[in-house]
Amino acid sequence: MVRYVYDFAEGDSDLAGLLGGKGANLAEMTRPGMPVPPGFTVTTEACRSYLTCGREPHGLSEEISEHLTSLENAAGRRLGQPNGPLLLSVRSGARFSMPGMMETILDLGLGDDSVLGLAKKSGSERFAWDSYRRLLQMFGSTVMGVDGGVFESALSDLKRLRGAADDLDLDAADLSELVETYKNLIREETGEDFPQSSDEQLRRAVLAVFESWNGERARIYRRREHIADGLGTAVNVQTMVFGNLGSDSGSGVAFTRDPATGRAGLYGDYLPNAQGEDVVAGIRDTVSLADLEDLDPVSYAQLRGHMRTLERHYRDLCDIEFTIEHGRLWMLQTRVGKRTSEAAFVIAAELVDEGLIDPAEALRRVTGDGLARLMFARFDTSGVGEALAHGLPASPGAAVGAVVFDSAEAVRRAGAGEHVVLVRQETTPDDLAGMIAARAVLTSHGGNTSHAAVVARGMGTVCVCGAGIAVDIAARRFTVGDTVVEEGTVVSVDGSEGTVYLGAAPLAESDVMRYFESGERTAGLVESVARAMEQADRGARLEVRANADTPQDAVRARRFGARGIGLCRTEHMFLGERRELVEAMILARDETDRKRALSALLPLQRGDFIGILEAMDGLPTTIRLIDPPLHEFLPHRTDLAVRIAATEARGERPDPHDVELLAAVSRMHEENPMLGLRGVRLGLVVPGLVAMQVRAIAEAVVARTRAGGSPEAEIMVPLVGAVEELRIERTEVERVLAQVSEETGVPVHCPVGTMIELPRAALTARRIAEEAEFFSFGTNDLTQTTWGFSRDDVEAAFFSAYLDKGIFAASPFETLDRDGVGRLLRIAVDEGRAARPDLKIGVCGEHGGDPDSVHFFHEAELDYVSCSPFRVPVARLEAGRAALSGTRPNDSK
Numbered sequence: 001m002v003r004y005v006y007d008f009a010e011g012d013s014d015l016a017g018l019l020g021g022k023g024a025n026l027a028e029m030t031r032p033g034m035p036v037p038p039g040f041t042v043t044t045e046a047c048r049s050y051l052t053c054g055r056e057p058h059g060l061s062e063e064i065s066e067h068l069t070s071l072e073n074a075a076g077r078r079l080g081q082p083n084g085p086l087l088l089s090v091r092s093g094a095r096f097s098m099p100g101m102m103e104t105i106l107d108l109g110l111g112d113d114s115v116l117g118l119a120k121k122s123g124s125e126r127f128a129w130d131s132y133r134r135l136l137q138m139f140g141s142t143v144m145g146v147d148g149g150v151f152e153s154a155l156s157d158l159k160r161l162r163g164a165a166d167d168l169d170l171d172a173a174d175l176s177e178l179v180e181t182y183k184n185l186i187r188e189e190t191g192e193d194f195p196q197s198s199d200e201q202l203r204r205a206v207l208a209v210f211e212s213w214n215g216e217r218a219r220i221y222r223r224r225e226h227i228a229d230g231l232g233t234a235v236n237v238q239t240m241v242f243g244n245l246g247s248d249s250g251s252g253v254a255f256t257r258d259p260a261t262g263r264a265g266l267y268g269d270y271l272p273n274a275q276g277e278d279v280v281a282g283i284r285d286t287v288s289l290a291d292l293e294d295l296d297p298v299s300y301a302q303l304r305g306h307m308r309t310l311e312r313h314y315r316d317l318c319d320i321e322f323t324i325e326h327g328r329l330w331m332l333q334t335r336v337g338k339r340t341s342e343a344a345f346v347i348a349a350e351l352v353d354e355g356l357i358d359p360a361e362a363l364r365r366v367t368g369d370g371l372a373r374l375m376f377a378r379f380d381t382s383g384v385g386e387a388l389a390h391g392l393p394a395s396p397g398a399a400v401g402a403v404v405f406d407s408a409e410a411v412r413r414a415g416a417g418e419h420v421v422l423v424r425q426e427t428t429p430d431d432l433a434g435m436i437a438a439r440a441v442l443t444s445h446g447g448n449t450s451h452a453a454v455v456a457r458g459m460g461t462v463c464v465c466g467a468g469i470a471v472d473i474a475a476r477r478f479t480v481g482d483t484v485v486e487e488g489t490v491v492s493v494d495g496s497e498g499t500v501y502l503g504a505a506p507l508a509e510s511d512v513m514r515y516f517e518s519g520e521r522t523a524g525l526v527e528s529v530a531r532a533m534e535q536a537d538r539g540a541r542l543e544v545r546a547n548a549d550t551p552q553d554a555v556r557a558r559r560f561g562a563r564g565i566g567l568c569r570t571e572h573m574f575l576g577e578r579r580e581l582v583e584a585m586i587l588a589r590d591e592t593d594r595k596r597a598l599s600a601l602l603p604l605q606r607g608d609f610i611g612i613l614e615a616m617d618g619l620p621t622t623i624r625l626i627d628p629p630l631h632e633f634l635p636h637r638t639d640l641a642v643r644i645a646a647t648e649a650r651g652e653r654p655d656p657h658d659v660e661l662l663a664a665v666s667r668m669h670e671e672n673p674m675l676g677l678r679g680v681r682l683g684l685v686v687p688g689l690v691a692m693q694v695r696a697i698a699e700a701v702v703a704r705t706r707a708g709g710s711p712e713a714e715i716m717v718p719l720v721g722a723v724e725e726l727r728i729e730r731t732e733v734e735r736v737l738a739q740v741s742e743e744t745g746v747p748v749h750c751p752v753g754t755m756i757e758l759p760r761a762a763l764t765a766r767r768i769a770e771e772a773e774f775f776s777f778g779t780n781d782l783t784q785t786t787w788g789f790s791r792d793d794v795e796a797a798f799f800s801a802y803l804d805k806g807i808f809a810a811s812p813f814e815t816l817d818r819d820g821v822g823r824l825l826r827i828a829v830d831e832g833r834a835a836r837p838d839l840k841i842g843v844c845g846e847h848g849g850d851p852d853s854v855h856f857f858h859e860a861e862l863d864y865v866s867c868s869p870f871r872v873p874v875a876r877l878e879a880g881r882a883a884l885s886g887t888r889p890n891d892s893k
Contacts, residue, residue, distance in 0.1 A: 022093030080198025262346025407434025536880025551611030566866020679719025779845030
């Protein structure tokens, strides 16, 4: 018989998939005897069954009733009893922390009768009515589907009527009146009354958690974080403890290290006379944990002891929620805390130094995506004057954007290509889509543990909280003193310093980028990054090369740790002033004219290759023969035709060169140039082109050899679809190499390989490998030809719809399509090595710098990946992580 419910004392971390992350962690705290309010967990399996069958799993209600009875017997109180009832909290708890899941329900079990018993038992009518109104608000919005804004409006109206600055200024009579208002709102909005039966409240709350798994917010977050849709969520039912019982009570959130910087110490917020949701919502200003030491030194000392225990147990930064009830400390939950990219690297290094983890584990805890964020520039504020506003630096980084005041507007403007900053009083899970769309989040209230701070840190989004600005959502503006900032105004948000500036502040280079550029190591973050990179390089099997087309790019790539060049695109050397020489080659009337044009190009190409080979001395440099559609080197046909027609309309004679160009452009016009005369086809039909390029490469090798260098040029033939194409072109390549060797007396050997970028090439790789000394997958074009669409045409047309519908988990041009393109790649690897066991195989598409794709290439047993110079450090880090067993590309804490 399937079991659906576990008491906290029955679980452990090994059951995280079944109990969810929160349930497993509650069990881990309960087992050693920490002061955890007792409760039980409804498993993810129950959720999956419910979502699959559309009804409550058979036997679930009986199991819940059985565990509830045990809870009631231990407490000596029953759920919902009129005289001093047992009350519960209900929380979602997926395997991975998901800010988009259902909001917590507190004080479950209260009703019109039991609220009076709670008042008598607690000795505080105000506390009882405050708890009841919280239940109505949470249950009404979360379970019954009432817009949470109507409750907030009613509360604001009452505070304004009573002249109350915050909730604490409302007395018992006020809150009793608010309860009746909330009940009426529920009836008006839903057509039903708030359920007075505590059993009905619990049943509906559990099912609402299950339903929230497929809510829009949850689906958006799962897509962004690549979390599987089939995991389901657990439900945690826990005995209520109360932080809103007076000045000797309160609630807080604590971190064992600073989640923004990684610095060791106690960090967090405490709110006296409050429940935990008040801390997260940011409705009142919190105090620091240091202030708690003065308010309640006994609870503070106990909290510190438990935090030390938990950090050593989890060997990581812990995020802890706690409540103090009449001076008694309760630990409500813990989890491995989300942290910024900066904190991830610093914490990993410090835990190694403390002997809690080894360097390999430290490498598992950082990611290439996080490293990329640290390479971003930050603001140079030396010339921007005074900051407009100051708040808490909740999530570091620098972002510039136009101010918007709601999630829908953020999504709309971001979809149109605009950078935006989402400004709210405080955020809620309903703001998730806007937070994803925004470059930065700015709130007037809340602290480092508010919803905005926690979610933004997890996403790597810049965030400043509690900036003290007056936000007027209705008027679409915020004010700071006498300054009014209307929607659409550009501001700069510095999440590292907690400052906001009017206008677009200039950017300054990051310390991490400076390290990669210069090798300069400084204490703290840079030293932590350097150690992670060294560990990654030690363990990596995949080499990382760079895509570089100029000597300058090659020099930078080497500084960034590239072990060679995996793609040098020679067509990029023909742009600018050299374009006219290509035009001359295309327009050549005979062999003599063509040779003249090619002869002019030869020394220019040779010079480029000398510079690149010098920068990569001793490292392999793969040079791809020219591979553009020829129309890229010619003027646009319509522009030429209009120019000629306008000249003729004036009665003048058109420029003969323009006429000649138009004839050539018309003759070479293709409906789909990306599938036309390009790649190996171009080399086979334009006499002398391949010979010129190979001679330039060979002469550059000779020049570098004579200069004492160790050039390792490799020649790559692009867009091969049939082995016969490669055989013919290779013969020409080897003829020219031999000719240059004979002319110079310097032996020139350049391995000849091909770029696999067509499905047919992948499927006939065994035959092609007979003529190729290496393969390099051009995954950009292989993706286009496998899917049958042009990247430039379809990304704006329907990619967003495909992502929304779940057809793509991510753009196949950003993260490799493992099932389709990846399958072709694996076939080509197997077939190629069957024919040539020593075949060197790499990737030179931009997938080579994507963390998820790097892990796939490691699994597929490629030899190297190649990417743009700026992505080389990211690829190096992920190559090292891929070599660690059990590591996922986005597996950061």
